[in-house]
Amino acid sequence: MIVRLLSGVAKRLLAAVVVMVGAATLAFGALHLIPGDQVSILLGPNSAASPEVRAQIRSDYGFDRPLVVQYAQYLSNVVRGRLGESYQQNQPVSALIGGQVWPTLQLAAAALGLALVIAAVSAVATAGRRPAWRSLASAWELVAVSTPAFWTGLLLLTAFSFQLHVFPVAGAQDLRSLVLPALALALSLAGVLGQVLREGLETALRQPFATTARARGLSQLAVTTRHAFRHAAVPLLTLAGWLTGTLVGGVVAVETVFGRPGIGALILLAVSTKDMPVVMGIVLLCGLIFVVTSLLVDLLAVVVDPRLRAEAVAV
Amino acid sequence: MRTVDASPRVLAVRAAGARRRLADVPVPVLVAAVVLAVAVVVVLAPGLVAGSPTRTDPVQALRGPSWKHLFGTDQLGRDTFSRVAYGARPSLLLGCGATAVSVAGGVLLGLAAGFSGRVGDQVLMRVTDMVLALPPLLVALVVIAVLGSGTVNVLVAIGVAFVPPYARMVRAEVMLVRRSGYVEAAVGLGLRRRVLVVRHVLPNALGPLLVLATVGFGTSLIYASSLSFLGLGTRPPAPEWGAMLSESRDFLSSAWWIGLFPGLAVTTAVVAINVVGRHLQATFTGRTRR
Amino acid sequence: MTTTEDDGRRTRPAPRPHPDAGADQDQRLVVDGLEVSFGQRGRQVHAVRGVSFTIDPGRTLALVGESGSGKSVTARTIIGLAGDRANVTARDLSFGGQDLTALSPAQWRAVRGGRIALILQDALVSLDPLRTVRAEIAETLRTHRTVPRAQIDERVHSLLAEVGIPDPHRRARQRPHELSGGLRQRALIASAIAAGPRLLIADEPTTALDVTVQVQVLDLLGRLTDAGSSLLLISHDLAVVARLADEIAVMYAGLIVERGTPGQVLDEPHHPYTRALIDAVPSLHARGTRLSTTAATGSDLDLAGPGCPYAARCRLADDRCRTLRPALAEAGPGHQVACWHPVSADAPLVLLPPAPRRPAGSDVIAAGEAAAISEAVAVSGTVRGDSPRALAGPGPAEPARAGRDESDVLLRVDGLGKRFRAPDGTWHEAARDVTFALPAGRTLGLVGESGSGKTTTARMVLGALEPDEGTVWFAGQRWNGQGVAEKSRRPHRRRVQAVYQDPLGSFDPRFTVERLVAEAVAVAGVPRGPARRARVVDLLDTVGLSARLLDRRPLELSGGQRQRVALARAIAPEPDLLVCDEPVSALDVSIQAQILDLLADLQAGFGLAVLFISHDLGVIRHVSDRVLVMKDGRTVEAGEAEQVLTAPAHDYTRTLLASAGIRP
């Protein structure tokens, strides 16, 4: 049994590595399709670098070497853990990303956590209840899903920060500065998570074991929380896993609105200035996050529903 | 196509069926349908509803909502109501276009994976994982950087970024339908593989796609406005909702109306599409009770 | 302990009072004039229209009826789980003196599990699949604080032992999907009785179980009532009811139409509906007799009329029946019936002429037909051997189809085998060395419990599954196995058709009835246009469906109607072999009867060979010429139906027959 388990996990890790390398290759290829001379984009329209300096830059970063060589060179560095140096900011990519990733992860985690809580409360409170409650909950969820996160952010900012001075306007120095950005991101997440969770709860409540539980003397709420929630957790988990991928988009916008540090601004700058090492670093980071979250989701799914264990192994 | 002699009795039965179906359409869906109808009218002929979106009138700059200017005026004195009306076309076009690109890519990839053997399936799925591993924003940014940031390019960028979820869904549906009872029954009738695929597998596998597309429309519209907010969106001459939101952010406290109404427009459009989409889903799954 | 007479019905010693019965002497459930309706003012659906009964401690009342009769709603209403959109009214609804109509949610929570328990049908989904058996049982104990927290584990183990589950410590830690069907059901019962309820409500407690396991669970319920609890048993299966009930009430369309002791209701039924129910049970009759006596096939009859609800389907209905609803009247000591023309026990029942049947291979059987009927017909002791039923004599008749040479073997299967890899990696032998032959126009019954490999065999015969060993020959050609390609099978596909348990799964969800049948008719080469449409209408008529259903979608039809459409589609390409995999198991008895009769007519009419798969021995006995008994993938016994079912060589067949209540 153990051997099968290990082979299952090994296969999954191999697939993960393939995905990350593939993603990096995709990004490398795409970036090199961007028109315009690499050096002049790098220096920006206002730079006054002399032709000699431009030639120096071209040779330093190996732009003059053929594409394939550049890629091979890059891959060998990555394998040895060196992500190279940012063209634009003359700083090692690992330091750049390393410094910036923590506030973004902090924001993403807070947003996801908050979203799960909001979704859980709204779904549990309304699943199986009177239709009026349910339509109210699904209405707010629908509006939350339909509003861009940065717009919610701006509204929250105007209300709580400018007018009411309740929360700090920007920066990421303390917990209080995390509340508004996390809430802005969490609202649209909570919308979609809430919809999926409620659907899961209601399907579970229609199952016979829910009637048995009620027949044992449990209240509707007890049945929902103790029995139905676990059943609805698996689809919720899978969705949450996928959402972390799309969260980066939302994070960039919200970080801009709230003036928070994070990889959002880094991504924007890197892609617009074709700062290859930084983009590749970010791609590998996202690949890692994707692989880790999908692995985590699979593991949690098996914990929640042991019947999946067999499937998980035989993937 | 089957030919049914339109005998009065059969017609009566069908009409009754239709009336019955219309009656039980819930109110919000009707409202959403009306909103969408209005949107289509505004997209096709904004002139009907609003004046010129570009006429500047500095004397009237930054006026609040009034009878003359329903949604107030922006800092150049342009009528926000006309700009929202004229902005409908690029925004909704963006939403539809991007969704179309995602659906097309998703269907191609999904069908290919669904019908090819184990190896082909694994390879294609790994490719979708690769694109899925990149956050949609990064994919969109790279595509915009490669193609430039015109309306069509942004549309393609967002479309490409959202291909993986559609691909995965189509593949799952195709697998599900191929193993279903009615396909086995059809094989039992001795139908050729091509007939089987066209008549049974494709319609049933692609059915649920319609529903996901309506949700996808909302996401694309929101993404487009986010890209405009980050300064990467489209810059068409006519105002686009996302760009209007982006321009309005400096006037949040002083002239709230410049930003509020385009924001409301985005939310209303997406809500309407989702409501109609979910109703379609209910009637669709209701019918198949898979 | 109860003794079981050889005819299956248990006689009981006088009911011993419940050990702590002394506390509240009056432990009776009183239901008087119960009415339950659903929906808002506009479209009201009356599920229960005035039901009254009482259950004394230690007694078992069985509510019998088909789906839609209101028996489940009645049960759920008593434990207050009829659903929040139900409006419940009753002159009196009380248990042990406590009025159940005016309980607050908190009071209900104390009653549910504490004083009244509910046991549902299939423990695989009625117990929470994600939680251990211990957690499920402990939850009841904790909710009602029956034992202090420390002793919960110990109490759980004793409960498991009490319901007859071996090795309780290990089983408590397992999850429902890791237990066998019987053990799961016992665990469910343990979780229901954990807090010592005095009234048990069992809604189809054994329907999901194999026949052999059903008996053990019913005995367990019997032991619980002997210990003093009262039991309200809900079932559609007369055999189950006969085994356990002290009193039986037959429900139809929300009303009790007949009530009495099992002896009265099953042996001398007075209400025509009860009589039809009994007649519809295949194992009660000789093979080949007509089963369905009710005329109407439509399901959307208006049952809310003033008169007797059964009037529309009753042969003896007259104007009075249609206008005035009969009340329950005494028809014997404790035996009541609600009918203007109660049927006397021995009144001949005019049956439709039985379909011409070709008797089993050996002629000897034909001559002994009448004797077999009287002697073999016994449903768990209901019908005394001495009162043979007078039936219109079933006349054997030659199959009308010419051109089918009797002797050539249509289908030959030899040495079929198939293995599947179980999730934990071990190989599972689904079928092994299955061999049989099926001549044209004959019926082979494949019988066995779940997991016996009968469905796997059927799918291999249909060519939907590639066997690991052995081959299937059809009409003299290699059909499946040893790498036969689908392409080579395709030209002959139309000669083998199938009917499944859930017809809906085999219909393309987007097709209307017309398009479903038309697709099959097209395969038979009928050109598009009016000719094909006429053929479709003709086929629908053959299976007893009106052309009005052409535009309907299968979803909008009843179970019986769907199966008829499936049959129409199956015979459209004029096949030689029809494979039926549990075609009637999901249907109500009366509908099942109609479908079986229809199948018999079609087989006779078109000279079809039929491979009939079922777990219901009664149905197999009714339709099969030859029978094959399978267990764990292997054939344990095969032979002529008469010979196998009257003188079984293998003891597994014997236990099957015994538990199905068919005395060899």
Next chain:
Amino acid sequence: MRFTRTRHRLLLLVVVALTAFAACGSSGGGSTAGQASGRPVSGGSLTFATDTEPINFDIHVSPQDVTALIQRNVFDSLVYQDSKGAFHPWLAESWETAPDLRSYTFHLRTGVRFSDGTAFDAEAVKLNFEHVVAKTTKSQFAASLLGPYTGTEVIDPTTVKVSFSQPFAPFLQAASTAYLGFYSPKALAENAGKLSAGGPVDVGTGPFLFSSYTKGQSVVLTRNPAYAWAPKGAGHSGPAYLDRLTIRFLRENSVRVGALNSGQIDVAGSLPPANVKAVEANRSLQVLRRDASGGNYNIYPNTTRGPLTDERVRKALQQGINIDQNVRTVYFGQYKRAWSPVGALTPSYNPALVGTWPYDAAKANRLLDEAGWTGRDAGGYRTKDGKRLSLRWPIVPSLVREQRDILGQAIQEDLHKIGVEIVRPSLDAGTYIDAIYSGDYDLLDLSWARFEPDVLRLAFHSKSTAANGGQNASYFNDPDVDRWTVTGEGTFDTSVRNDVYAKTQQRVIERAAVIPVYTPSYIVGAASYVRDLTFDTNAWPRFYDVWRDKK
């Protein structure tokens, strides 16, 4: 004396500031915070928010002005230029310029120490200048300020001679900027590679020490207690009044203004024009501003392509745009409309141009008719021989700032009224730069600040095309202008400079080689307790003299 200009001599490339504006002391513009207050009080900390964040902190590399704005507090320069443009001693007590302007000799102040203890001497000056021009530094701007630099000669520990291959007038002005500030030799030796990341490695002699930098959030500078070599002309000498200066990066305008209103920051840079009235109305806040000098925000018609080769069409554009009204509405009256390609505060500004080419739609239409664009098509645009009068004006969405896109839309609408279609394709940085180099545009908008009229040579000299590092976006070619701008560049004599530069401005307006739009102004919102906040010639706030009024 004519200066020969050789082909290879590197043209003086002026910093194109993303937001910076220089101003000289003459008319309006400069205003100092709270003159009326009492004696400055030492102590307390100040938070200043800007809207851009340095990509690179190495003053010898970065072209960004926000880098100079911050590092000005950490690094000193040889000479100090006061708001009127005069040069005063700083790290150099005195200096002599060779008559042929090919070398400058500086006599350094003694007792100046870097914050890591090493002494500031001639050797340090040589090492720094070598670092600027070194290939490995890959300087994107500082190296150009040194122009035809050939070497630095250490004569003795307090005397250093900087020489150039040919006459180089602008060196003093360049030497006064932070870009030619001095790193400690130890820092250059050990951490040359890490200078761009900012933080304590940036060791200078300035009034503040670079304590810490959190990317995306803030830079913290703390007072340098040993500071005793403030330049003559500064508000005071000795250490800075403020204990700590925090610079926060708040990209979002509404966030920055909100932070100022709610008191979470003391000074907000780049105050959007839209919010100026509100801040002025708030008694606990004050508004400080300084108009930019050097190149205004101008639109440059490409005189070598399509319809704009015809001067009448260019003239029609010049007077077909209602610049007064557009600038007033888009910038809420905070920016002044420009009449000349250079700002009013720029030395040798030509005031006579004011009002010479007012908005006159009728005249514009007449000119376009004369130029043959008489037809009108369905869209209301003029046509000639069937071709519509359509001009291509590319825009880079991610680089837009100061509502210039909205101003562009207003201009588009004005020109639509006189039948001229403006197409604004949005390009990404890469394609935009290619367009600049290849001249693939009809109109281009640019602004760059420099407290130096020589910007006119960069903008209108026929040799200053983008490919050669110049800014001549209109490909203007006028022998007189060429002659005038070269003369101006080669002399210190103000009367000669005023004459040639005035004529140049007059000529480029007459031949419609440029359409000046507005003179940007660097506006800062500050709390009332912020005292003595002044601006330097580049309109960057100076924090050395700033102090907090305890009340």
